[in-house]
Amino acid sequence: MKVSIRKVSKNDWRFILKLRNQESSRLSFHDTSIIDWDTHVSYMNKITNKSTDHHWIVLSDNKEVGYIKIVNNVFGSNLLDGYRRKGIGSTAYKLVFEEAKKLGFKKLTAEVKIERPIPLTFEEKTGWKKIKLIYKNKKPYSYKIEKVLDIL
Secondary structure, three states, X not given: OOEEEEEOOHHHHHHHHHHHHXXXXXXXXXXXXXXXXXXXXXXXXXXXXXXXXXEEEEEEOOEEEEEEEEEOOEEEEEEOOOOOOOOHHHHHHHHHHHHHHXXXXXXXXXXXXXXXXXXXXXXXXXXXXXXXXXXXXXXXXXXXXXXXXXXX
Protein backbone atom coordinates (compact mmCIF):
# COMPACT_ATOMS: atom_id res chain seq x y z
CA MET A 1 0.00 0.00 0.00
CA LYS A 2 1.45 3.33 -1.09
CA VAL A 3 0.31 6.37 0.91
CA SER A 4 0.79 9.85 -0.51
CA ILE A 5 -0.67 13.33 -0.18
CA ARG A 6 -1.44 16.06 -2.69
CA LYS A 7 -2.69 19.62 -2.39
CA VAL A 8 -6.45 20.10 -2.50
CA SER A 9 -8.10 21.58 -5.59
CA LYS A 10 -11.70 22.71 -6.09
CA ASN A 11 -12.34 19.36 -7.77
CA ASP A 12 -11.83 17.71 -4.34
CA TRP A 13 -14.50 19.69 -2.52
CA ARG A 14 -17.31 17.13 -3.06
CA PHE A 15 -15.08 14.36 -1.74
CA ILE A 16 -14.19 16.46 1.32
CA LEU A 17 -17.90 17.13 1.97
CA LYS A 18 -18.67 13.40 1.70
CA LEU A 19 -15.87 12.67 4.15
CA ARG A 20 -16.98 15.42 6.54
CA ASN A 21 -20.60 14.22 6.54
CA GLN A 22 -19.96 10.52 7.22
CA GLU A 23 -21.35 9.68 10.65
CA SER A 24 -18.05 8.55 12.17
CA SER A 25 -16.51 11.89 11.16
CA ARG A 26 -19.35 14.00 12.52
CA LEU A 27 -19.05 12.33 15.93
CA SER A 28 -15.50 13.69 16.15
CA PHE A 29 -16.46 17.27 15.28
CA HIS A 30 -17.79 20.00 17.54
CA ASP A 31 -20.60 20.58 15.02
CA THR A 32 -22.08 17.11 14.50
CA SER A 33 -24.71 18.23 11.98
CA ILE A 34 -24.72 17.34 8.30
CA ILE A 35 -23.32 20.26 6.29
CA ASP A 36 -24.97 21.29 3.01
CA TRP A 37 -23.10 22.10 -0.20
CA ASP A 38 -23.44 25.90 0.03
CA THR A 39 -22.15 26.00 3.61
CA HIS A 40 -19.26 23.75 2.62
CA VAL A 41 -18.33 25.90 -0.41
CA SER A 42 -18.37 29.02 1.75
CA TYR A 43 -16.03 27.39 4.28
CA MET A 44 -13.69 25.99 1.60
CA ASN A 45 -13.46 29.38 -0.11
CA LYS A 46 -12.55 30.94 3.22
CA ILE A 47 -9.66 28.53 3.91
CA THR A 48 -8.40 28.17 0.35
CA ASN A 49 -7.09 31.66 -0.25
CA LYS A 50 -5.19 32.31 2.98
CA SER A 51 -1.43 31.95 3.26
CA THR A 52 -1.86 30.50 6.78
CA ASP A 53 -4.12 27.66 5.61
CA HIS A 54 -3.04 24.49 3.82
CA HIS A 55 -4.84 21.28 3.00
CA TRP A 56 -4.15 17.95 1.39
CA ILE A 57 -5.96 14.90 0.07
CA VAL A 58 -4.66 11.59 1.45
CA LEU A 59 -4.24 8.87 -1.16
CA SER A 60 -3.81 5.13 -0.66
CA ASP A 61 -2.67 3.41 -3.86
CA ASN A 62 -3.80 6.58 -5.70
CA LYS A 63 -7.36 6.35 -4.29
CA GLU A 64 -8.68 9.35 -2.34
CA VAL A 65 -9.21 8.15 1.23
CA GLY A 66 -8.72 11.18 3.50
CA TYR A 67 -8.19 14.88 4.09
CA ILE A 68 -5.79 16.80 6.31
CA LYS A 69 -5.79 20.53 6.90
CA ILE A 70 -3.83 23.12 8.82
CA VAL A 71 -5.81 26.30 9.43
CA ASN A 72 -3.94 28.96 11.43
CA ASN A 73 -1.67 26.30 13.00
CA VAL A 74 -4.70 24.15 13.91
CA PHE A 75 -4.50 20.64 12.52
CA GLY A 76 -7.48 18.53 11.45
CA SER A 77 -7.72 15.18 9.71
CA ASN A 78 -10.16 12.54 8.61
CA LEU A 79 -10.22 9.22 6.77
CA LEU A 80 -13.03 7.43 5.00
CA ASP A 81 -14.63 4.58 6.90
CA GLY A 82 -12.84 1.36 6.09
CA TYR A 83 -9.39 2.95 5.84
CA ARG A 84 -8.59 3.38 9.52
CA ARG A 85 -6.23 1.10 11.45
CA LYS A 86 -4.23 0.27 8.32
CA GLY A 87 -1.27 2.64 8.85
CA ILE A 88 -2.60 5.17 6.34
CA GLY A 89 -3.22 7.91 8.90
CA SER A 90 0.18 7.53 10.56
CA THR A 91 1.98 7.69 7.23
CA ALA A 92 -0.11 10.64 6.04
CA TYR A 93 0.61 12.50 9.29
CA LYS A 94 4.37 12.04 8.74
CA LEU A 95 4.06 13.36 5.19
CA VAL A 96 2.03 16.40 6.29
CA PHE A 97 4.41 17.11 9.19
CA GLU A 98 7.26 17.24 6.65
CA GLU A 99 5.26 19.60 4.42
CA ALA A 100 4.37 21.77 7.43
CA LYS A 101 8.04 22.10 8.36
CA LYS A 102 8.87 23.16 4.78
CA LEU A 103 6.11 25.78 5.07
CA GLY A 104 7.72 27.15 8.23
CA PHE A 105 5.48 25.68 10.91
CA LYS A 106 7.27 24.95 14.19
CA LYS A 107 4.27 23.68 16.17
CA LEU A 108 0.72 22.57 15.44
CA THR A 109 -2.27 22.39 17.77
CA ALA A 110 -5.52 20.46 17.66
CA GLU A 111 -8.51 19.75 19.84
CA VAL A 112 -9.68 16.17 20.36
CA LYS A 113 -13.07 15.39 21.83
CA ILE A 114 -12.90 12.94 24.74
CA GLU A 115 -15.89 10.97 23.45
CA ARG A 116 -15.08 10.17 19.84
CA PRO A 117 -14.73 6.98 17.83
CA ILE A 118 -10.93 7.20 17.51
CA PRO A 119 -9.06 7.26 20.81
CA LEU A 120 -6.45 9.90 21.65
CA THR A 121 -3.82 7.16 21.63
CA PHE A 122 -3.57 7.53 17.83
CA GLU A 123 -2.40 11.13 18.18
CA GLU A 124 -0.08 10.22 21.05
CA LYS A 125 1.58 7.53 18.88
CA THR A 126 2.24 10.17 16.21
CA GLY A 127 3.94 12.55 18.65
CA TRP A 128 1.12 14.76 19.91
CA LYS A 129 1.12 15.79 23.59
CA LYS A 130 -1.86 16.72 25.77
CA ILE A 131 -1.48 20.28 27.00
CA LYS A 132 -4.90 21.17 28.42
CA LEU A 133 -8.24 19.63 29.38
CA ILE A 134 -11.16 21.69 28.08
CA TYR A 135 -14.48 21.75 29.91
CA LYS A 136 -17.92 22.33 28.45
CA ASN A 137 -20.91 22.75 30.77
CA LYS A 138 -18.55 21.99 33.69
CA LYS A 139 -17.73 18.52 32.28
CA PRO A 140 -14.53 17.34 30.61
CA TYR A 141 -15.14 17.80 26.87
CA SER A 142 -11.86 17.69 24.93
CA TYR A 143 -8.11 17.87 25.06
CA LYS A 144 -6.04 20.58 23.48
CA ILE A 145 -2.98 18.86 22.07
CA GLU A 146 0.16 20.06 20.34
CA LYS A 147 2.81 18.64 18.06
CA VAL A 148 6.24 20.24 18.03
CA LEU A 149 7.74 19.69 14.59
CA ASP A 150 11.32 18.51 14.50
CA ILE A 151 13.77 20.69 12.63
CA LEU A 152 14.51 19.55 9.07
